[in-house]
Amino acid sequence: MTEDDILAEFRAADALLEGHFILSSGLHSPRYLQCARVLMDPMRGARLASALVATMPRDLRSAIEIVVSPAMGGIIAGHEVARALGVEALFVERPAGTFELRRGFRLSPGQKVLMVEDVVTTGLSSREAIKAIEDAGGDVIAAASLVDRSNGTADLGVPFYPLIRLTVPTYEADALPPELAALPAEKPGSRKA
Template sequence: MTPNDVLDEFRSAGALLEGHFILSSGLHSPVFLQKMFVFQDPARTERVCRALAEKIRGTFGPVDYVVSPAVGGIVPGYETARHLGCKAIFVERENGVFVLRRGFTIPEGARVVMVEDIVTTGLSSRECLAALREHPGTILGAACLIDRSGGKADLGVPLVSLVQLDIPAYAPDQLPPELAALPAVKPGSRSLKS
């Protein structure tokens, strides 16, 4: 799959949104990739995650565990692991901090890749990787469907992506007037209260 093929999957799923969005990092952006519109279609998810699995295998070799950050990473993590023939587990927030819950464990010596849906600043990926360092296993690197940092996000481990985009994102006190004029929505799950 070429980067354009992947973007076409997002486009035809209606997942390329324009407006005023507050991102997980607190930055504001005129563009949001609503990955759940892709993941609601299993056939579409299968196509993009098969391509991601091929890229992961080609870059990191055999993988024993895919670990993803909830919520957005769970579906692509599972589907990518299915193509890699390995386990899929996830970290989720406990008092705001990503941890492995539900009795999930990683055996000594396991080859681990972190799979994200979208990388913007890389904050969620770094938080997930920090959680993984509390456990056994060798972290080979990270992978995502779309890196919207234009390759600038630094995870501290190698990151492979299917698409690299450089999408503008602004600090709340530096919004361009045309963005500030639109009502802001926050689609993600960080800081959602239960």
């Protein structure tokens, strides 16, 4: 898939939003990618996941034993990537504020894990998920996401494979441009803090 093809999938799903958004990182942005909308069509999700897997080197794809994603946003993306790889998918969640495996999910010691997100902005959630996976015995050998909107600055501590990199401006709450400050802010993400 080309970048235009990928963006066409987001536009077709009304998943590329314009306005004033507070991201889960706390930063503000005039654009938001609602991956839940792009993934609500299973065929679209499968196409995007297959395209994402195709961006990874063959030796990496063959080394991945399991996919783990952070809840909520990464679950469907991770599941579809796992399907494209032919491996199982698990997810970590935050029942008490920190990511952990629950629901009887387990990783074998040293099991080779691909951590999959929907969108990476600062990398905070991804790094927290990677720590939880490692604490559970997994060996995170790479990370992937549908969208990297970090402007290439997110350091996840492992090789990172996004399907698309988008340059979307972000601002601290006290440094908003006037046109953004004039709009009511929405918080569409899944994270409370």
